[in-house]
Amino acid sequence: xxxxxxxxxxxxxxxxxxxxxxxxxxxxxxxxxxxxxxxxxxxxxxxxxxxxxxxxxxxxxxxxxxxxxxxxxxxxxxxxxxxxxxxxxxxxxxxxxxxxxxxxxxxxxxxxxxxxxxxxxxxxxxxxxxxxxxxxxxxxxxxxxxxxxxxxxxxxxxxxxxxxxxxxxxxxxxxxxxxxxxxxxxxxxxxxxxxxxxxxxxx
Amino acid sequence: xxxxxxxxxxxxxxxxxxxxxxxxxxxxxxxxxxxxxxxxxxxxxxxxxxxxxxxxxxxxxxxxxxxxxxxxxxxxxxxxxxxxxxxxxxxxxxxxxxxxxxxxxxxxxxxxxxxxxxxxxxxxxxxxxxxxxxxxxxxxxxxxxxxxxxxxxxxxxxxxxxxxxxxxxxxxxxxxxxxxxxxxxxxxxxxxxxxxxxxxxxx
Numbered sequence: 369x370x371x372x373x374x375x376x377x378x379x380x381x382x383x384x385x386x387x388x389x390x391x392x393x394x395x396x397x398x399x400x401x402x403x404x405x406x407x408x409x410x411x412x413x414x415x416x417x418x419x420x421x422x423x424x425x426x427x428x429x430x431x432x433x434x435x436x437x438x439x440x441x442x443x444x445x446x447x448x449x450x451x452x453x454x455x456x457x458x459x460x461x462x463x464x465x466x467x468x469x470x471x472x473x474x475x476x477x478x479x480x481x482x483x484x485x486x487x488x489x490x491x492x493x494x495x496x497x498x499x500x501x502x503x504x505x506x507x508x509x510x511x512x513x514x515x516x517x518x519x520x521x522x523x524x525x526x527x528x529x530x531x532x533x534x535x536x537x538x539x540x541x542x543x544x545x546x547x548x549x550x551x552x553x554x555x556x557x558x559x560x561x562x563x564x565x566x567x568x569x570x571x
Numbered sequence: 572x573x574x575x576x577x578x579x580x581x582x583x584x585x586x587x588x589x590x591x592x593x594x595x596x597x598x599x600x601x602x603x604x605x606x607x608x609x610x611x612x613x614x615x616x617x618x619x620x621x622x623x624x625x626x627x628x629x630x631x632x633x634x635x636x637x638x639x640x641x642x643x644x645x646x647x648x649x650x651x652x653x654x655x656x657x658x659x660x661x662x663x664x665x666x667x668x669x670x671x672x673x674x675x676x677x678x679x680x681x682x683x684x685x686x687x688x689x690x691x692x693x694x695x696x697x698x699x700x701x702x703x704x705x706x707x708x709x710x711x712x713x714x715x716x717x718x719x720x721x722x723x724x725x726x727x728x729x730x731x732x733x734x735x736x737x738x739x740x741x742x743x744x745x746x747x748x749x750x751x752x753x754x755x756x757x758x759x760x761x762x763x764x765x766x767x768x769x770x771x772x773x774x
Contacts, residue, residue: 411704415701415702415704415705416666416670416698416701417701418670424658426655427654427655427658429658429659429661429662430662430666431662431665431666431669431670433665433669434658434661434662434664434665434666437661437665438658438661451630452629452630455627455630455632455637455641456632458632458637458640458641459632459633459634459637461637462634462636462637462640462668463619463633463634463637465665465668465669466634466636466668466669466672466673467619467621467634469669469673470669470672470673470676470677471677473673474673474674474677474678474691475677477690477691477694478690478691481690483690487680487681487684487686487690488677488680488681491680495619498618498619498620499618501614501618502618
């Protein structure tokens with residue numbers, strides 16, 4: 369098997385810190401690029417200066433959604449192997465990254481910029497309500513099992529400002545189910561430890 | 572081969588009208604759902620009330636990005652068949668749908684709402700400039716050939732308000748290359764004819 373490396377920053381400011389996932393149940397190591405100078409210090413690997421990106425042997429791949437789908441196709445843990453299950457996992461993964469995150473992240477960005485009149489609030493409410501109806505009828509997005517689509521959707525929805533925007537019990541239950549999984553808890557704890565160690569070093 | 576159906580609206584208002592793609596070189600038919608009542612009339616097929624969605628035999632799939640990637644994997648026309656080419660097509664397809672469209676569509680939405688102070692303009696300028704540098708060094712996004720990633724990226728970038736935001740010659744050349752392809756021209760002409768016929772019927 370090729371060596372899997374997940375690249376992240378050596379340190380990030382306190383606040384919403386990301387996490388590395390364990391769900392694929394594949395062995396991996398973590399390496400870092402410096403947070404300071406991130407706009408230009410790894411453009412050869414990631415043209416938008418972001419993390420994470422992935423090395424899988426000789427292959428390098430950026431965009432966390434693409435990384436998750438790439439890993440999902442290497443293992444049974446994150447994607448059913450039948451054509452319909454695979455197509456629907458792709459469909460809901462893209463829904464998380466496009467139909468939902470396209471609204472929630474810019475809405476959050478405007479909110480953090482201190483805009484009183486957030487011009488995206490109406491659209492945000494509509495999309496989240498449409499998703500609430502879907503999640504009120506099923507436990508997971510695809511074929512009654514946790515998939516890469518749930519991983520990506522829960523990652524979009526677990527942002528605290530998104531969770532506190534409106535009252536959507538089925539969505540809240542989905543986020544809780546996903547983040548209570550042992551793989552999420554381990555990945556989250558590992559990542560927090562990584563950044564806390566970096567805090568100590570910068571202090 | 573299973574029957575491929577692309578579903579769209581029976582009519583849409585004049586303005587930015589969409590298009591159906593020919594690039595996959597697979598036979599397909601077009602069917603419609605009514606534009607009037609679109610918020611609720613096809614939720615069983617598309618939970619956000621949008622189009623297009625796809626029927627591929629018994630399989631139904633929504634999210635245009637997922638539909639394009641699904642078709643790309645059925646044919647050689649839109650995706651190289653080697654693992655690296657496939658991973659990089661996925662990566663740049665997700666970059667179009669997430670890193671770029673996540674900024675350009677909300678920016679466009681605020682602009683169309685008549686906001687003088689568009690809080691997303693700075694982010695928009697940064698992302699488009701990062702992409703301009705990539706496109707200034709290559710003709711197509713993946714391995715010197717047109718792929719699903721170029722199709723999706725050009726679709727995000729060809730919006731007239733996006734094209735007239737700043738001066739990015741390499742990006743403009745990419746959009747021109749993609750939209751000058753015979754498959755794009757045929758798909759665009761077919762779709763315009765579809766909606767013009769619908770205009771006449773509603774007149």
